[in-house]
Amino acid sequence: IQPEVIEGEPVVQGAPTESRVLETGKRFSQSEIWQLQRAYFKSKGVRAWGSGEVPLYITSNPFIAGGYARTAAAVLRDWAPGLSPERPVHILESAAGSGRFSFYFLRSFLSLMRAPDLRGVKVKYVMTDLCESNVEFWRKHDRLRPWGDAGLLDFAVLDLEADNPIRLLESGETLESGHPLLVIANYCFDGLTQDIFAVRGGQLCESLVTTYNMDPEADLSDPAALRTMDQGFDHQPIDMAAPYYDDPDFDAILKGY
Numbered sequence: 001i002q003p004e005v006i007e008g009e010p011v012v013q014g015a016p017t018e019s020r021v022l023e024t025g026k027r028f029s030q031s032e033i034w035q036l037q038r039a040y041f042k043s044k045g046v047r048a049w050g051s052g053e054v055p056l057y058i059t060s061n062p063f064i065a066g067g068y069a070r071t072a073a074a075v076l077r078d079w080a081p082g083l084s085p086e087r088p089v090h091i092l093e094s095a096a097g098s099g100r101f102s103f104y105f106l107r108s109f110l111s112l113m114r115a116p117d118l119r120g121v122k123v124k125y126v127m128t129d130l131c132e133s134n135v136e137f138w139r140k141h142d143r144l145r146p147w148g149d150a151g152l153l154d155f156a157v158l159d160l161e162a163d164n165p166i167r168l169l170e171s172g173e174t175l176e177s178g179h180p181l182l183v184i185a186n187y188c189f190d191g192l193t194q195d196i197f198a199v200r201g202g203q204l205c206e207s208l209v210t211t212y213n214m215d216p217e218a219d220l221s222d223p224a225a226l227r228t229m230d231q232g233f234d235h236q237p238i239d240m241a242a243p244y245y246d247d248p249d250f251d252a253i254l255k256g257y
Helices: 033-044 062-082 100-112 132-140 145-149 223-228 248-256
Strands: 020-026 089-094 123-129 153-157 181-185 197-200 203-213 229-237
Touching: 033 223, 033 229, 062 089, 062 100, 062 181, 089 100, 100 123, 123 132, 132 145, 132 153, 145 153, 223 229
Parallel strands: 089 123, 089 181, 123 153
Antiparallel strands: 020 203, 197 203, 203 229
16 A cells, blocks of 8 residues: 655545544554454465455466475575485475465475485475464365375474474474574565665655554454555654664664665
8 A cells, every 4th residue: 555645744545534543653563554464364364365355376376386496496406415314404484374385386396306416305394374273274185284194294383573483283393493494485574564664865764654444433353454444654754873773783774775
């Protein structure tokens, strides 16, 4: 959503006079939108993709999955001389969602692993998601179950915004530092909390959000309220003489811009 911004004031195009302001002057990472979005995916589960509300095909088709598979196989080919046959490489897919990408990836990738220079490389694919019901859906799915039974596929509940151990549900093991690991983030980062910045006339600005609900009667505890929300942004200059995040790496990135 990119509403019009006039003279620094957030304006939602076509907003009715009875719209309700839910928050104003907030960093985008602190917006209520993020919690509603998480609640939406948790309440919908795999139905979020079956209903057509969330785009699916563009990132979960055989062509895209095949490209990822060839890239992963090329990386493993480079790694192969230094890998231990006793310890598998885990390929972890974050926010696997419907699971369709995972199926297409594995179908293509496992055929590539039959190449003579990759036959000695031990690999396990790990599907993860924030939503426990999605993970249980995959574990029972008859198109994925054979790979799980063969020890080629495992599953984990993973919140990408929490620093929790990654416990695999099939094997019972926990992924720890030192495990050879490839991570796939396919249509994932737009669902993680983030801030927005703009550079105007050489001045770095933070884009503070105002969120509106067009339906004054909407139940804001219901993720369906997302359908009636809109946002505007007010760009405010930042004084980078002081830390913005109190994180030296993040602050260095902002200062670089």
